[in-house]
Amino acid sequence: MNKKLLVPIFLFLMVGIAFGTLVNIISNTVTYSFETDLPFELTIKVPENGDFGKVHGGSTVLATYTVENRANNAVSAVNEIVIYGPSNLNGSEITSIEFSKDGTSWTPLSVFEIVDRNGDGKADIVYRTDAVSYNASSSEDNYLRITFNPAIEPGNYSFEVKLLP
Numbered sequence: 001m002n003k004k005l006l007v008p009i010f011l012f013l014m015v016g017i018a019f020g021t022l023v024n025i026i027s028n029t030v031t032y033s034f035e036t037d038l039p040f041e042l043t044i045k046v047p048e049n050g051d052f053g054k055v056h057g058g059s060t061v062l063a064t065y066t067v068e069n070r071a072n073n074a075v076s077a078v079n080e081i082v083i084y085g086p087s088n089l090n091g092s093e094i095t096s097i098e099f100s101k102d103g104t105s106w107t108p109l110s111v112f113e114i115v116d117r118n119g120d121g122k123a124d125i126v127y128r129t130d131a132v133s134y135n136a137s138s139s140e141d142n143y144l145r146i147t148f149n150p151a152i153e154p155g156n157y158s159f160e161v162k163l164l165p
Contacts, residue, residue, distance in 0.1 A: 086155030
């Protein structure tokens with residue numbers, strides 16, 4: 001047999017063994033699957049469905065929503081509050097918005113961004129809190145106090161809240 005032919009045959013056999021080993025390793029890989037669920041459940045208590053209805057300039061409205069932490073450990077999350085209005089909002093419609101976890105100490109919030117969040121073609125105002133910790137397996141009320149600019153035209157306003165881990 002020709003010695004020049006022996007080297008390619010040997011290399012071909014080595015590559016075949018290497019691929020065979022790789023296939024064996026891949027086919028014996030154990031995979032796991034698991035299902036996760038968000039640890040939080042949010043319920044808007046006041047106003048019903050988050051709809052303030054017709055708001056007049058200078059009005060201060062209060063909102064309450066419950067955060068239920070279903071996890072068996074404390075979890076922190078950022079509260080994202082989105083305000084929807086009758087037309088494009090630019091941030092000047094609200095003179096102050098404050099957040100409270102316990103209803104006694106209030107933290108002022110600043111505009112995070114102005115963007116169309118619900119796809120209706122109108123700009124909405126987004127606010128975010130700092131990370132808030134929720135105790136394990138607990139249900140806690142959060143509060144918002146929103147004061148509208150006296151110069152706004154009366155209109156229908158609403159809000160929604162999301163928790164961002």
